[in-house]
């Protein structure tokens with residue numbers, strides 16, 4: 376197999392260090408890991424293998440297909456979207472649903488009601504059964520591992536956080552649940568009141584920073600691309616689609632094997648930065664589907680076939696591009712070879 380001309384460098388030590396930091400911030404609560412959307416684009420199997428070895432025992436995916444792809448790793452997986460009728464036939468033994476609706480609870484009970492998790496809505500109005508339904512006994516007799524809720528604004532300092540926290544706390548002891556859980560990455564940084572028995576970080580594992588409490592979170596993902604061609608562009612000539620860049624002087628340009636089809640979207644046109652070691656090589660002109668032009672006067676030796684790294688620290692790249700830290704990761708395409716250091 377030939378190797379791909381574009382790759383994601385993935386720092387396994389940083390991933391594990393980030394999980395340990397979030398575990399320590401969870402102050403005695405267990406710390407899980409959200410690995411939906413193929414581990415936020417990094418590759419769920421490799422993420423799970425590393426975090427399971429570090430001691431993580433609670434993994435969260437959105438879909439049963441994602442749980443099946445992890446089945447042979449033998450770690451407990453919770454399926455956040457619950458169970459449809461279509462899901463009941465093919466469920467791996469290590470996975471359980473997070474029941475979100477009255478209908479899902481009924482379906483689970485009728486099928487024998489094995490271990491499950493339950494999502495309760497405490498104000499986000501996304502997924503989850505109502506606290507009133509819990510209080511009225513909807514869950515009585517169910518074998519619930521974790522009763523959880525989800526914060527709408529964990530990355531903001533707003534009173535809704537405290538109200539959601541209190542609403543979940545008020546359900547403590549009302550069900551058979553062994554554990555309560557509300558905090559995602561940003562929720563962990565709200566403080567130990569939010570940790571309950573289990574935290575569920577995702578983005579911060581992968582280098583996301585949304586809160587001052589995340590300063591020590593390390594970057595995990597760096598896209599790298601190979602130079603397809605190096606060329607000289609004369610003063611006054613243009614580069615790329617729609618001629619959005621005109622060379623102000625004679626200059627050296629390299630064309631990278633990377634484009635918006637790989638998740639390096641057009642918002643990086645004229646804004647993104649590549650690097651060769653410490654040398655900064657700015658993106659010029661429009662990003663194409665499969666190609667990106669950079670100015671390389673500062674790198675006289677850079678040649679066809681050489682590799683450059685793209686700046687991709689999540690908070691800074693989010694501010695630069697207008698994409699969320701989540702979109703920056705989950706948009707990274709399948710043409711990248713994922714290489715763990």
Ligand SMILES: *Cc1c(COP(=O)(O)O)cnc(C)c1O
Nearest residue numbers: 409525559560561575576577578
């Ligand atoms: C995705 C998700 C998480 C992780 O959220 P981050 O913001 O990435 O830390 C936690 N809980 C639920 C229910 C989720 O859907």
